[in-house]
Amino acid sequence: MDLETALRSQAHACDLLGSQMYADLLDRAADDVVAGGPTAAVLAGHEDDPGPSGLALRLAGSIHRLVLEGSAPEVARFYPSVGGTWEADAGWEAVRDLLAARPDDVRAWLDRPPQTNEVGRSAALMGGLLEVSRLWPGLPVRLVELGSSGGLNLLADRFRYRARDGGEAGPADAPVLIEDAWTGAVPTDAPWPDVVSRQGSDVMPIDVATEEGRLTLTAYVWPDQVHRHERLRGALAIAAEHPVDVRRARALDVVEDLRLEAGTVTVLWHSIMWQYLDRTEQDAVRARIDELGASATGDQPFVHLFLEPTRRTPESRHEFWLVLETWPGRGEVRRFLGRSHPHGPPLEWEDTRA
Known part of the structure; x- marks a missing residue:
C-alpha cells in the first residue's frame, strides 16, 4: 500500500468512527505526501509497509505523544485531549510545521505498532465472560x-457497565463506567465472573506503572474522542491498585505454554490483534487452540473468546464479531455472540442462548 493510500484509507476510517479531527489531519497529510512535503520526508522508507500495520496511526500517535509531553505547544492548542480545539486549516499548518522542523522526533515512533489498549472493548469481553459464567x-x-x-x-x-436500556452491572464504585455498553439480551443474570488469575502477553508490552507506559497508551487514543480518554484514565487508576502481569511473548509461545487446570475454566481472549500475526503464526496458534480444546473436560473447560474482524459466512463482509468457542461443546461449539464497534461499545448482542 502506497503512502497516500495508507493515509487516505485511515482518514476515511477515522471519519466513519467519529474522529473528524483525524479525518481532516490524515487527508491533508496525504495531500502533503503527493506534493512532496514534510510528511513524505518523515514517512520515507515506509512506502512498502503493509496496510494492517497501521502506518497512519503510528504517525498520528507519534505527533500526539509530542503534544502530551508538552514539547509541541504550537500544536497542543488544537488537540482536545489537552484542552485545545481542533481547527482544520490552522491545526494542519501547525502539524505540518512540526513535521518540517522535527522529523526525527516524529520518526522515533514509526517502527512501533499502535498500542491503544482500548478499554471500551471490555464491553465485549464482559458480555462473553457473563455467557461463560452462565x-x-x-x-x-x-x-x-x-x-x-x-x-x-x-x-x-x-x-x-451501563446498557442502552439503562441496566447496569459491575462494581458500583468502579472508576470506569462504560456507557452504552450493550444492546440485547446479554446474560447479566449470570453470576459475576470470579477471575482468579490474569495473564497478559504482547510482543511489545506496555508497563502502565511507568509514566512512559501511560504516555504511550494515551498517545494512541484519538485526541478528539475525550470519552475514550476518560475511560483510559479510570482503567489506569484501577491498574495502579490491581497490577496485572503482561509478559513479553509471541502469541504462539503463550498458547504453546498454556495448560488447562482442573476446577477452573480457562478463557483465552484477544481483540483486534490477529491482523498483526503473519499467516504462519495464525495457523500455528489456531492448531494449538484446537489441541487445548480437545484436552478439555467438564472439570477443566476451555474457552476461546475473541473480538476480531470476522466473516460470519464465506460470503459475508468482515465485521467486528464477538465469537465464543467452547470445549467441551455446549450447544454450538462456535457461536457469534454479537457485533461491536471497533473501539468497543455498544456490543449488539444477537446470540440466542444455547
Whole structure:
C-alpha cells in the first residue's frame, strides 16, 4: 500500500468512527505526501509497509505523544485531549510545521505498532465472560490474553457497565463506567465472573506503572474522542491498585505454554490483534487452540473468546464479531455472540442462548 493510500484509507476510517479531527489531519497529510512535503520526508522508507500495520496511526500517535509531553505547544492548542480545539486549516499548518522542523522526533515512533489498549472493548469481553459464567456457574475463571498491550482489559470485571436500556452491572464504585455498553439480551443474570488469575502477553508490552507506559497508551487514543480518554484514565487508576502481569511473548509461545487446570475454566481472549500475526503464526496458534480444546473436560473447560474482524459466512463482509468457542461443546461449539464497534461499545448482542 502506497503512502497516500495508507493515509487516505485511515482518514476515511477515522471519519466513519467519529474522529473528524483525524479525518481532516490524515487527508491533508496525504495531500502533503503527493506534493512532496514534510510528511513524505518523515514517512520515507515506509512506502512498502503493509496496510494492517497501521502506518497512519503510528504517525498520528507519534505527533500526539509530542503534544502530551508538552514539547509541541504550537500544536497542543488544537488537540482536545489537552484542552485545545481542533481547527482544520490552522491545526494542519501547525502539524505540518512540526513535521518540517522535527522529523526525527516524529520518526522515533514509526517502527512501533499502535498500542491503544482500548478499554471500551471490555464491553465485549464482559458480555462473553457473563455467557461463560452462565454455562459454568461457580467455576472460577483463568483469563489469558494475547496482544494485551498494557493489560487493562484483563481488569474488565472491575469496570462498571451501563446498557442502552439503562441496566447496569459491575462494581458500583468502579472508576470506569462504560456507557452504552450493550444492546440485547446479554446474560447479566449470570453470576459475576470470579477471575482468579490474569495473564497478559504482547510482543511489545506496555508497563502502565511507568509514566512512559501511560504516555504511550494515551498517545494512541484519538485526541478528539475525550470519552475514550476518560475511560483510559479510570482503567489506569484501577491498574495502579490491581497490577496485572503482561509478559513479553509471541502469541504462539503463550498458547504453546498454556495448560488447562482442573476446577477452573480457562478463557483465552484477544481483540483486534490477529491482523498483526503473519499467516504462519495464525495457523500455528489456531492448531494449538484446537489441541487445548480437545484436552478439555467438564472439570477443566476451555474457552476461546475473541473480538476480531470476522466473516460470519464465506460470503459475508468482515465485521467486528464477538465469537465464543467452547470445549467441551455446549450447544454450538462456535457461536457469534454479537457485533461491536471497533473501539468497543455498544456490543449488539444477537446470540440466542444455547
